[in-house]
Amino acid sequence: MHILVLILGTVLLPKACALKCYKCIPGPSGNCTQTTKECPSNTQCISFRTSTYAGGSKHLDIKGKDCAVAEDCSEGSINFGVLQILITSKCCTSDLCNTQDAPDGNISPSNGKKCFQCDANNCTKTLTCNGNEDYCISGAEEKITVKGCASKLMCSSTQTAQISEIIGEEFSCCQGDLCNSAGTGTTASLLLFMAPLIYLVLFS
Template sequence: MTSYAGGSKLVDIKGRSCAAAEECVQASINFGVSKTLITTKCCTSDLCNSQDAPEGSISSPNGKKCFQCDGNDCTKTLNCNGNEDYCISSAMTAGGQKVTLKGCASKLICSETQSAQIAAITGAEISCCQGDLCNSASSTTVGLLLFVTPLISLVLFS
């Protein structure tokens, strides 16, 4: 899992374990100024996971557009990349302030299992939708963006 902020690598986490076939995925969550990529490499024989998974790369735009937040303005549009085929909205309260993030996400991030895990650990409310710009453009406050993205990402490995 690799998280980027403003184009610079912020977090790089590597791990090895046993996994179910459905956990062998490539996924990402993209809030515009920050993006997290999850890349897995799976194998089926004993002790076959001695090498790191290949590092994910930011892929090219796929034609889908979602709203993103920039400060208090959640009316900007974001071009989704690669397998980001959902728009995502996430809201949580941190330090007494409501924090809202909007952007693009892969199907895995929006699955009921993953969004429930993220909600349980971070207290965030997450909703996903599939139409262009379906994550509404209401204005909200966005602080802590660089803190929340790696935190949500870490949930995927717990």
Template sequence: MQILVLILGIVLLPKACALICFGCIPGLSGRCTQTTNYCPFSTRCGSIRVTSYAYGSKVADIKMKMCAVAEQCVGGSINFGVAQTRITSKCCTSDLCNFQDAPEGSISSPNGKKCFQCDGIDCTKTLKCNGNEDYCISTAVTVEGKKVTVKGCASKLICSETQSAQISAIIGEEINCCQGDLCNTVGLLLFVTPLISLVLFS
């Protein structure tokens, strides 16, 4: 009888002590079905939002809920001048506390940092960075079958080595970050790291 109680305790205790969070990660359609999940002890309940803008208009607004590690419970942005993406999060540590969406990121004030940005093939224009965008960034994207260089400002989250390699995998190009005004020009990268993630979820 004591062995049966011990086995039941081993099986049921993790679920009794684990955090329960809402989960909802949209597919390609942008829709998802909300579920409840038992989360590992090292995680929190998280609501994450990724909002993208082009020429001042919102072009994407992705809302997710999940078991989140501490590194996902932060905010960040990437700014190429004509296109910007902001990530916001709201994390908590009680059962089903992530029922609300993360807030939409707002446009921050300029922070004094400057990076190069590209206008077509001219990558000598200066971009004023906003809020927590304390890195300069440089990469290439494919537009209508042609590879185009893009440069701009990014926050530490975007350039962090602790994130996954999803963005690099999605665009198929290496992304370089550096610190220092106007450092994102060929030959002047002062501190180069691969951009490892914008969307934080695996």
């Protein structure tokens, strides 16, 4: 009898205890329709947000909700100098707990680390990194190159592989001042186009 109860419990418990979260994955326009979702095991509910600043002014503020693994519940940024993309999140572990939006991202003070950045066609300009941006980044496809600072969240092997599909054949992170050597640059308009695409890669 005890064995039968144990078997039934093992079969039925995961179904009964599956976490339910709100889901709202925005498209390129930033709009989405909120639904509910039964999440896989070992995940949490998450609210996430991308704030994009260009020239010190906010240009994009995209919000979403979904299920997430624990390592996605963090904050990060990519800083190209002319454009900075800030990712924030808020996670919780009870049914439909992700009702509130993730906090707004704010540009952090300088941390003293320096990386190369691209300004028009010149990638020899130096950029002082902010907050937890402790990596230098570099991406290139044919004659288009982007360089700047990034946080650890953006430099995991999974993220760099996915972002590579968006901004070029090569996307890499390195640690150490000015480790992302100079080259040919790109324009601010291209970077603004990249911002929502990077967001969709990170949270879809």
